Amino acid sequence: MFEENKKDKTFKESMGTNPSPHKPIVKDDGAESDVVEIESFKNDPARIEAMTVQQLRTTLRNAGVSAKGRKFELVAALKCFLEKKKDGEGSLVIEEQVASTCVENASEKTEAETSSDGDQVQNVPVSEVGELQRYKRRLNHSSVKSETVIGCSKVATKKEKLSIESEDLSVHKLSRTRKKTSSETINFDVKTDDKVAEPWTVLAHKKPQKDWIPYNPRTMKLPLLAKDTKFLKLMSWNVNGLRALLKLEGFSALQLAQREDFDVLCLQETKLQEKDVEDVKRSLIDGYENSFWTCSVSKLGYSGTAMISRIKPLSVRYGIGISDHDSEGRIITAEFDSFYLITGYVPNSGDGLRRLSYRINEWDPSLSNYMKELEKSKPVILTGDLNCAHQEIDIYNPAGNKRSAGFTDEERQSFGSNFLSRGFVDTFRRQHPGVVGYTYWGYRHGGRKFNRGWRLDYFLVSESMADKVHDSYILPDITGSDHCPIGLVLKL
Secondary structure: OOOOOOOOHHHHHHHOOOOOOOOOOEOOOOOOOOEOOHHHOOOOHHHHHHOOHHHHHHHHHHOOOOOOOOHHHHHHHHHHHHHHHHOOOOOOOOOHHHHHHHHHHHHHHHOOOEOOOOOEOOEEOOOHHHHHHHHHHHHOOOOOOOOOOOOOOOOOOOOOOOOOOOOOOOOOOOOOOOOOOOOOOOOOOOOOOOOOOOHHHOEEOOOOOOOOEEOOHHHHOOOOOOOOOOEEEEEEEEOOOHHHHHOOOOOOHHHHHHHHOOOEEEEEOOOOOHHHHHHHHHOOOOOOOEEEEEOOOOOOOOOOEEEEEOOOOOEEEEOOOOOOOOOOOOEEEEEOOOOEEEEEEOOOOOHHHOOHHHHHHHHHHHHHHHHHHHOOOOOEEEEEEOOOOOOHHHEOOOHHHOOOOOOOHHHHHHHHHHOHHHOEEEHHHHHOOOEEOOOEOOOHHHOOOOOOOEOOEEEEEEHHHHHHEEEEEEOOOOOOOOEOOEEEEEEO
């Protein structure tokens, strides 16, 4: 049941896996390098990343394309040119209007924009090739290869915004020994932006450290385990209203299950009422018959968590056994053979920090004590929206959010003392110590568009099972909520 999940070739290509290695595209003889003909790398545009600014400008001028702007704008312009040429749209000379528009769109996604506190957004372009080499050495994982994906769409005029069309996910068969999922299900769709510049691949932070790099799932998500290794794949997602997500046009739970092939999916902020649960359960896709739901009874249509699983748990409990904390549907615990899994939605401290005292003095200690009690019999995994960006690396604008819910000193200290200091490991940060990866973006001020986010979603595990974690990752390309899903691959 836990054999390697072999994806078919079409699916690998659509998700950008197994990229070809980078090859040098310029000669280095100690003097000014010669520009290689465009024809020599048009089928491998990622190689453009290795060019210097001068080489980019010379190549663009030779192709009849505007060569103004910074390096990331020049890279985007050249890739736009290659994309149009690949599609057979014109000769080596491209209309300057189209090239300028491509540069405009690249600049729009990465240049500084005024934030709500009047400061400037500092988006630091990173050469994925060089940074990835350092990252590979850090992980000692030679199988990770780098790829930058930047695409363009046709535009009519410079003033028109780029038209983005989500690329349909290729459907592949689930190759583990599991039940097949049915196509006659609710639509629950996975939107991805495979054809446009991926904003999460740009280091967006107002106070970046010199060794930080952005999280790119295409290159940092580890390959699957060997065929004979048993493992579980867990996922977690704050959906910010499940009914709204289900109504989203083109979003399919089937595609999500087929793409990620998860064993257990934990949901937070479902915002369901108890009367809604049975209707939703009847719509579940085949193979995930085990589902567990808890709803807020103190405030209807608020909070709420769920757990959907292929595997039947040994037992399930709701809440943490304290009535003051259990009326908002925030905790579900499932017991499996070798661990407890908790899906949790930690209370937000709220506007004006009105719930800050409750959060740090009551909720956090109570949840921590509950987890330590469970840990006496089995290791514990806590996943979900924990509503805390623990370190400055976990939030785009740390200085501007010192008194914002989720980044106050009090919440960060509570997170450390109640969870990390008590033997629970932040799996993503342990695996990616210098990597900027966000899981939440506010809807205002183009948060997701410019990757100005927070890392609020976690997999915390007992120290005793930390060495069983194969991969802890983020899926920033999946939209439909102000949060994105996160995942954990656990060796059994």
